[in-house]
Amino acid sequence: MSEAEAEAVGREEVWIEKYRPTSFDDIVGHEDIVERLRSYVSRNELSHMLFSGPAGTGKTTSAVTIAHELYGEDWQEHFLELNASDERGIDVVRDRIKSFARTSFGGVDYRIIFLDEADALTSDAQSALRRTMEQFSNNVRFILSCNYSSQIIDPIQSRCAVFRFSPLSDEAVEEEIRHIADVEGIELTEDGVDALVYAADGDMRKAINGLQAASITGSVVDEEAVFEITSTARPEEIQTMVESALSGDFTASRSKLDELLTDEGIAGGDVINQIHRSVWEFGLDDEQAVRVLDRVGETDYRITQGANERVQLEAMLASLALEK
Ligand SMILES: Nc1ncnc2c1ncn2[C@@H]1O[C@H](COP(=O)(O)OP(=O)(O)O)[C@@H](O)[C@H]1O
Numbered sequence: 363m364s365e366a367e368a369e370a371v372g373r374e375e376v377w378i379e380k381y382r383p384t385s386f387d388d389i390v391g392h393e394d395i396v397e398r399l400r401s402y403v404s405r406n407e408l409s410h411m412l413f414s415g416p417a418g419t420g421k422t423t424s425a426v427t428i429a430h431e432l433y434g435e436d437w438q439e440h441f442l443e444l445n446a447s448d449e450r451g452i453d454v455v456r457d458r459i460k461s462f463a464r465t466s467f468g469g470v471d472y473r474i475i476f477l478d479e480a481d482a483l484t485s486d487a488q489s490a491l492r493r494t495m496e497q498f499s500n501n502v503r504f505i506l507s508c509n510y511s512s513q514i515i516d517p518i519q520s521r522c523a524v525f526r527f528s529p530l531s532d533e534a535v536e537e538e539i540r541h542i543a544d545v546e547g548i549e550l551t552e553d554g555v556d557a558l559v560y561a562a563d564g565d566m567r568k569a570i571n572g573l574q575a576a577s578i579t580g581s582v583v584d585e586e587a588v589f590e591i592t593s594t595a596r597p598e599e600i601q602t603m604v605e606s607a608l609s610g611d612f613t614a615s616r617s618k619l620d621e622l623l624t625d626e627g628i629a630g631g632d633v634i635n636q637i638h639r640s641v642w643e644f645g646l647d648d649e650q651a652v653r654v655l656d657r658v659g660e661t662d663y664r665i666t667q668g669a670n671e672r673v674q675l676e677a678m679l680a681s682l683a684l685e686k
Pocket residue numbers: 377378379381382383388389390391392416417418419420421422423424530538566567570
């Protein structure tokens with residue numbers, strides 16, 4: 363959640379929790395994944411699982427839903443959620459796993475441990491985790507969650523059924539936010555829906571948080587409210603900035619950039635992502651689009667390596683303007 367969103371939501375009940383699905387029927391998109399999970403649950407035969415994919419796509423939700431479907435009301439007794447990057451270290455995580463696996467089971471065959479951010483563990487820590495998984499495999503099923511499965515050591519991957527969560531489709535995001543707006547009685551305009559879907563870019567958490575925050579700050583959730591509260595540039599603004607640079611007008615391009623970074627408080631990395639996402643929709647000729655993408659790649663790399671965002675973005679626009 364952005365700072366503005368957090369501030370707006372304040373003490374209200376958080377919709378990403380209020381509307382988190384607890385049954386397979388309520389999970390939108392991911393049809394293949396849901397079908398596989400249903401079949402595990404209906405046979406009551408869970409293997410260890412690895413959920414990989416970007417934020418806000420339903421990894422935690424799916425794990426919680428499995429527990430609901432398997433255990434019903436008592437699900438919390440049999441489901442432990444841990445974060446692998448617990449700053450107190452892997453030993454603390456292991457101790458909690460051990461005590462959870464040893465307390466009395468009250469009639470169920472196995473319990474579930476959901477370990478979030480497993481890719482934050484070093485490979486040594488993952489090896490230790492693998493041994494713990496073996497040790498308790500009689501009566502504990504592990505569900506690991508990560509952003510990149512390539513960061514998980516092979517011996518763990520080979521013991522898990524791997525599920526790849528892709529960014530949610532625009533249709534799936536739209537369906538869910540329309541549903542929530544409906545239940546909450548929010549006035550949500552069509553351009554507001556489009557803006558939420560665009561800002562979310564496949565991340566349902568972002569879409570729902572954006573909807574909630576925008577609904578608290580105004581009576582109508584429209585495009586303007588959404589772009590402001592989610593710190594997202596309008597696609598037109600991004601396009602104008604890039605086109606000015608490509609036409610050789612560096613000054614205009616730079617002042618647009620300044621507006622985005624300073625007046626609208628948008629992060630440099632987000633500006634880069636937005637250019638990357640929409641460059642094919644600007645109607646540029648192929649050669650121009652290729653030049654932009656080439657610079658975007660370089661700028662993105664430098665920013666992720668810690669270079670000053672504004673300097674890098676200005677340099678990118680300058681180089682596009684120079685090559686005109
Ligand atoms: N496929 C989905 N269907 C319905 N809601 C979803 C879906 N994926 C995510 N959400 C919503 O977005 C929020 C964040 O999802 P979560 O499962 O926590 O994402 P992550 O993949 O980061 O673990 C959830 O609380 C839920 O309300």
